[in-house]
Structure formats: structure tokens, C-alpha cells
Amino acid sequence: MATKKITVTIPEELLEEIRDAATERGISAYVTEAVRQKRDRDLLIELSDWLEEEYGPVTDEELAAAYAELEEVDAEHERRRARRSGEAA
Template sequence: MVSGMATKKVTVTIPEELLDEIRADAAERGLSAYVTDALRVKRDRDRLVELVDWLQEEYGPVAEEESAAALAELDEIDAEHDRRRAQHGGVGEAA
């Protein structure tokens, strides 16, 4: 979390099994920092979806080959993230 940033306490309901997994992953950073990061990632992805939708409206759909190449690259990034996480025990390691 960014120091000096105003914060507000909220209550959310999360499935117990998911919360247990998140607490294990959050460990040293803490649950609030983990959830804050996750919400930022979700917000950023939502904005990217909006951008993609707009670009497709302006310039037409992405070609099948381009889409497949982008998805393959994302799979490689995910696999690298999983490898790094496994090497470092999954704690505090960014991809």
C-alpha cells in the first residue's frame, strides 16, 4: 500500500476457503495490502477491457492470428509467474 494514502475500512464477504488461501499468500504483506493490490489489478483489467472494446469499435476486430499470439504470450507470462512463485515459496515475489 502507498504510505500517506487515505484509507477507509470496509466489510466484505469472502468464501472461507478463498480467504484461507489469500491469508496464506498474503503472509508478510498482510491481508489489506494483498486485497488492495488485487483490487487495483481488477480495476486495471476492467479498464483494459474498455480500451479493447473501444479500439475494436474504432478499428475493427482483432485478427484470429493476433488474438492467438497474444493469448500464447499471456500463457507464457502466467507460466513464468508460476515458476517464480514456486521457486520463492509464493511469498512477496512479483512476476
Template sequence: MATKKVTVTIPEELLDEIRAEAAERGLSAYVAEALRVKRDRDRLLGLVNWLEEEYGPVTEDERAAAGKELDELDAEHERRRAGGKRKAEEAA
């Protein structure tokens, strides 16, 4: 996949925390994954908004189910990150 270098401004305290958490993967990989997660959530919110326009407000049960799906997506992202770390460690 092609990449492109960009410049962003991030609060210093947040950057320090992110660098500590992203140490092995690197800052770029961490930020790219965070942006993917944010994009996925935004797309889901867009879908919810469209569905509300088409079919009416979302019920609390539907919100709970959507929240569960988001949690499952987060867990899948974490499993993928952990799997990538293990493969890198095995290759080393």
C-alpha cells in the same frame, strides 16, 4: 494515501488461501493490490472494446500482443511486491 475500512464477503476457503499467501504483507495490502490489478485489467478490456467499436474486431495477433502486455504487467506487480519485501527485510 488515505484509507477507508470496508466490509466484504469472501468464500471461507478463498479467504484461508489468501491469508496464507498474504501473511507478511497482510490481508489489506494483498486485497488492495488484487483490486489494483483487477482495475488495470478492466481498463484494458474497456480500451479493447472501444477500439473494436472504432476499428473492428481484434485479430489473434493483437490479442496475443495484449496478453503479453498483461503478463508483463503481472510480472511488474510481482517485482514491486518482491522489492517491497526485500526493503522491509533490510530495514528490520
């Protein structure tokens, strides 16, 4: 992938925290990942806003159903992890 060098100004304290966290990956990789995640969140917010305009807000019932489904998925993942841990032992 092609890259381009830019100049970015950030507070010194934040730079020190980034240096500590970036270690082996390097600051450029750390910042690239952070910017990519921010861009992805912005796109999801844009999609969410569009869906709400198009179909209306999510109801409490729909939200409860979604959370219940997520709990089922999490429980299934836990069962699979437990089985794998048992097989590895």
C-alpha cells in the same frame, strides 16, 4: 494515500488461502493489490472494446505480427539477462 475501512464478505476457504499467501504484506495489502489488478483489467477490456468498435477487430496478420514482435522482445531480454549473469560471475 488515504485509506478507508470497509467490510467484505468472502468464502472461508478463500480467506484461508489469502491468509497463507498474504503472510508479511497482510490481508489488506493483498486484497488491495488484487482489486487494483481487477480494475486495471476491466479498464483494458473497456479500451479494447472501444478500439475494436472504432477500428474494427484485429486481423490474424496483425495478431501474428504482434506475437512475432513480442518474441523478439523476449529474446532481447534473455540476451541481456545472460550478459548480466555472465558479468556477475
